[in-house]
Structure formats: C-alpha cells, structure tokens
Amino acid sequence: MANVILKVTDLYKSFGGVAATDHVNLDVIEGEIHAVIGPNGAGKTTLISQLSGDLAPDGGQVEFQGEDITHAPAWTRALMGLARSFQITSIVHELTMIDNVALSVQAHAGHSFRFWQPAREATELQEPALAALRQVGLEDRAHVVSRNVSHGEHRQLEIAMALAANPSLLMLDEPMAGMGSDESAKMVNILSGLKGQKSMLLIEHDMDAVFALADRITVLVYGRAIATGTPEEIRENEDVRKAYLGDEAA
DSSP states (O other), X not given: OOXXXXXXXXXXXXXXXXXXXXXXXXXXXXXXXXXXXXXXXXSHHHHHHHHHTSSOOSXXXXXXXTEEOTTOOHHHHHHHTEEEETTSXXXXXXXXXXXXXXXXXXXXXXOOSSOHHHHHTOHHHHHHHHHHHHHTTOGGGTTSBGGGSOHHHHHHHHXXXXXXXXXXXXXXXXXXXXXXXXXXXXXXXXXXXXXXXXEEEEEOSOHHHHHHXXXXXXXXXXXXEEEEEOHHHHHHOHHHIIIIIGGGGO
C-alpha cells in the first residue's frame, strides 16, 4: 500500500467571510510529485502557506508522516522534514552559492551563526552544500557570488538550499515564475532528476511543466479541490476543462 507522507483533511481558511481554501482534501504519496493548479485567486498560495505553518487554518487537519501538525509552527515542520522552497530560504547576495547553501546546512543542524568564517571552511558544512548544488546542476558555479548569477540560477540555488536540509517533503511554490523557456526547461530537468528521491508538492502555472512532471494533479477553483487524478485523468475531466484548462487540455 502506498505510504501517504502528507494528508490534508477538510482544510478551511476564510478572509472576510470568503473561503480561500474551502474544505480541501488532498494527500501526497511518498516519492511522488503532486501538483496543485488553478486560476489566479484559486487559493493555491493560501493552501501552501497553511501547509508550511506560515498561516493558521480556521478548520480541518494537516498530518505529516502520521503526525498532526495542524497547529505546529513553521520551524517545527521544517525540523520534521517539510521544506517550502522560495519561502523558507533567503539568499545572501554578498555570499557565494556554496556559502549560501552551507548556511542552510548549518541552520538545519542547529550550529551557531556567531563564527561564520570558520564555519564556511568546515567539511561537515561544505560537503553537503556541494552535494546539494550538484543535485541542481550548480556544482561548477559553487564559488560564484550570488548577486552575479541569473534569475534561473537563483531559483536553482533556492532549491539547493531547501535540499540541504534533507527534507522528506519539498513544497515548491511557482519554481518557474519569471523564467524564459530555456530556463524553465532546465528546471523541469532538475526536478525530473529528483523525482522518486524526494516527495514534492508543486504549485505551478506552467502547464507544460506540470504535465511533464506530475504523477498526480489536484485542481483548485475558488478554494475548492474540484478534481484529483493523473495528468491524463485531469486532461480528460470535463469539469476541469470548463473551469480552468480550456483549450490547453485539447
């Protein structure tokens, strides 16, 4: 039987009486990429903010690896192995790529930040940092100062920083945002290479990327999950076609 790493039950959040997540149910199976799609205002950001602990739900339950984390703070979830890329990480532009990732390794391990100069030379920080950069194709750029890299490389670096914490579940919030076609294709290849190694919850507007990567897809419309299924099932779902995909599903 498939192992469910994240289970969301009847998750509810409203703002001014308007439901942003309206009794959402979904689960992420260990090792899969589960994408969440929907038009602007569908509740995707509100959903992922509740899952990461940045926003408290008004109702429902979130379970991670069998434990109820509905009211757990974000730092507790991170230590349990739940990482939100582009939200929990913060690039220090004056530092090199590898130093940024080493900071992430250091933070997750609970080391002191008081003496960064010796820490940047510590093997126990540098080796996992380099390994994380290797996973996202940035090994050769390890010693480049972060302010001098492209937008796409910044996105790769942010994923490396999340991977450095060795999460059980990686939540990716719009990883292709602002990218050109070549950068998006590179990111798809990177995430494809992580498939099966890391469980992932992917929020993304790029439908080509979603259908190339996802094992399953949940569609949100006005805060409600109207369908969950394989990419093929979602393409063929008439409710989804009418509500969101339109001609893209043809």
